[in-house]
Amino acid sequence: MIERLAYLWPEIALFVTTCVVMVLGLSPSRPTRKLSAVVSGFGVLAALVLAVLTTPHGDAVTHPGGQTLLPDLPRYAKVVIAGVGLLLLMLAAGTVDRADEDRIAAGVQKFDPLRSNRAEFYAFFLFSLTGLMLCASASDLVWLFLALELTSLPSYIMVAISTSRARSQEASVKYFFLGAMGAAIFLMGFVFIYGGTGSTNLNVIAESIARSGVNSITMLGLLLSFIGLGFKIAAVPMHFYTADVYEGAAPQVSAFLAFVPKTAGFIAMALLAAAVGWTHGPEGQSLPPEIRMTLWVMAALTMTVGNVLAIWQTSIKRMLAYSSIAHSGYMLVGLIAGPGAGPGAENGLSAVMFYLLAYGVTNAGAFAVLACLERRQADGEPIEIDRFADLKGLCKTHPVLGWVMVLCALSLLGFPPLLGFFAKVPLFTSGIAAGEIPLVIVLGVNSAIAAFYYLRLVQASFLEAPDRDVAPMDVAPFASRQAAGVLSATGVVLLVAASGWLFAQSGRAGTPDRRDDRGVIRTPTEKPADGRFEATP
């Protein structure tokens, strides 16, 4: 057990920071309270550094210590999670307690630790990231379930406390109940998998499936798991909460929801699928037909429903919510395609991992613009903007934010030469290589449909003139939110130059273990006779 700890330094760092932040946020002294955000930032930064320094490469992972189905995944995922997490944290500045803090600063009100949410908010943020990192290193279904719940539970509360308005609480309740239902479904699935294979250990499950195939109980379990995990990634038919929750939460928290649970869901799905292996089907190249078909239908519906509904939205947050659904559909194509022969263009899993990074970076920028802009209401409380009309003339009135929006919208559209395009190409290549040509055509058509609504963002911010009869918008007084937007837009442009290297990393992350028991690496062309894991000689 103790050797496990060697793989968990980033999580430990996050957890320790969480404990510190929880205390700091309750301090009666204002500067100390303000420290909670800074300390969280340093915690995530420390996790990033620790992930780079201590998380071993896949070929150094030994069986008792770490997750071995996708041995390089933890390292890649933790770095990405910490990196994007840092962006999201910068974005989160001033989300909670802003009105209270203003009143305290004005001397109208005294600090009341019972009414303060700041400590909880940052602590939950870090807890959720911890859970997400734990997902990536999961080697056991129980571990995976706990990690998934550790990711999700804090996010329900983050939605509720993100604004002081009732709609946030309504969103949170919806999110919680549907989330609990999703969790119940995949927990049920995990139970059936245990029943069918006799183990909760993913390695043992993989060996059992490789040895004797997928029996009907396991199959039921797997199907339930994938459908239940569909909630996390907001895939049809588990997508109904998305628009309401994104709209109800503050945009910073919506950005968080678009990345963190989605990543958790895809990592869990990738691990489960890796346990089943892409060695089934008539040609021995795909997931078992039942699972493939389920995911296929899910992918096609998710892309189409997401994109088509996004066209009709008038609220930007709802639009981004539906687009986030559509992006999950795109990524499912990579999951169906599977890892192919290893790192490279045919590796769908690595395409998913790369896409998660690109989507996380880009999406943070789009939401950052929303989080930065606000209007004073009659009662003096700022309300963030949410209508397309609010973005009119943004490139004129707020050039930096305007260009962030234009770049991020085009990247989300997958327009070359921005990051989103380079994330989409491997989905095309892996999908076609796996023979899923109809699905790739659906993907292509949907990418084109997406132009309808992403162009509205571009059009409103760059082309239209600002409304003269509407009071100009204020920029929220949090420099880090703007910095997050600028960083994200810079990433959208500059990460393209590094995409070769990044893709090599995600390629390793998406490659399943190919060693036999003696630690010899199998060549990609050589396929074991009876599945991925050979029986003991």
Next chain:
Amino acid sequence: MNSFGILAALMVVPLLFAGAVAFLPAKNAKHIALAGTLLACVFGAAAAWMFPWSMSDTPQLTSEAEWIPALGIKFALGADGVSMALILLTLLLGPICVACSFTAITERERTYYAWLLVLQAAMTGVFAAQDLVLFYICFEFTLIPMYFLISLYGSTNRRKAAIKFFLYTFVGSVVALAGFVFVAWSHASANAGQWTFDVAALQKTAAGLEPSTQGWVLLALMLGFAVKVPLFPVHTWLPLAHTEAPTAGSVVLAGVLLKLGTYGMLRFAMPYAPLAFAEYAPLMATLCIVGILYGGLICWVQQDVKKLVAYSSVAHLGFCILGMVALNNTGLRGSVLYMINHGLSTGGLFLLIGMVYERFHTRDMRELGGLAARMPVWSSFMVFFAMASVGLPGLNGFVSEFMCLMGTFQASPLWSGGVCTISGDATPGASIGGNLGPIYAAIAGLGMIIAAMYILMMVGKVVWGPLKIPGGHGDHGHADHGHDSHDGSHGVLPRDLSFREVAVLMPLAVCCVWLGVYPKPALEAIDPAVRHVLQTVHSAGKPAPTIQGDLGTSEPAVREADKSEVER
């Protein structure tokens, strides 16, 4: 050989100047942009001088760098004869587009000129790319500058036009991307999983695919390129975009952007799916002919001069593709020459219309007329470019149109067996391929008559006849274009063309005469590349001896070259 990255420089120079335009004061924007495009022209001249035209059947001046090795994506540039010719056209139109906007654009100048320069870089990239993904990136990226140019600087209906333009082209090209990736995958699976997007390497694989698979590849690629050209059923974005775009936008659109589609067909659709291309050539020819006749007839009833020229592009590009699907040397060379000629003459017409619009703020033929009395210089240019466009012998349009029709005429099984020496210019493969023939040529030829009708009608109304000027009674023409120069810095436009405007039109006119009177150098320059493309098409799916038999009528030297091609 060492190319010193000259093609990369052709892309980098406009980009650098675009940066300069965007960040330096607005009052210098146009001069910086002009300097940038002129410098690019100088580099272009250097490239043309360095370019080994005799070896231009394969990409020359190549340079490449690794980009995303895991996906096999490289940053590879190079140009064969056809690419080089189109790059030179792009570079020639660069300064013209900048200079023609000096007085027309008075607001958001920096954005305008910056996007114009970025657009030029992207278009150069399309023609120079030797990697499919790089090609696709540049091909797609041309949309963004054009989208902004139309929707910020266009006329009344510009938003709709810009969106329509963007969506049509984007939808088409995403499908084309799927086709490209499919071809790349076919290559990878035939080469032990080694992915590459190298244009030449993929061509070899793609041409060897099953005929039915080629049909799908062709469909995917044509969806991308036919929209851009535009071919008949998907042409509806073009008149709107052309009409609403600012003058420079229309010039670039007609001059180069449409050629991205035809170039894509020539470079990809044809050699990547040769069997399917030959199979469906009659279908595509039919679409072309429908476009020629339908476009021409629509032109005839237009009242808006710019819309008329826009629809005439549909008809003209029909000729261009018709020559291409003839799949013989005459037709294909005519087609490539047509790409350049159409850029010159239609570009000239759009410039002239823009100049009138700047003065009178209308393009309606009911409100304009008899301008010869008032603007003799403008009128001479108008008549000149109209004649070039309609194909008057001695000007450029004639040569290419004739060659396209000739190629179509020859592309018939009727002429096989020695009859194909009909032109005296016994071109290799004159009788094989396209499967079209005299009937196609005859019906398409009607298009020339229609073209003469609408162009002459337009010239007759606008240039000759009684003088009609909106709001003017003949004399105080200066008063009614005061809006153009409300910032006072440009002064009032003269009644007839200014020196700048003449200087803008002159290079195009000179090229028109040159290509009309003595097209031989141009035809020779593109010949090796065209032969190479034809070779790949005709050698696909056929046993080698048949080809040599078919090529029997060509000159011995060419046959030797062809033989070695086949053996390679």
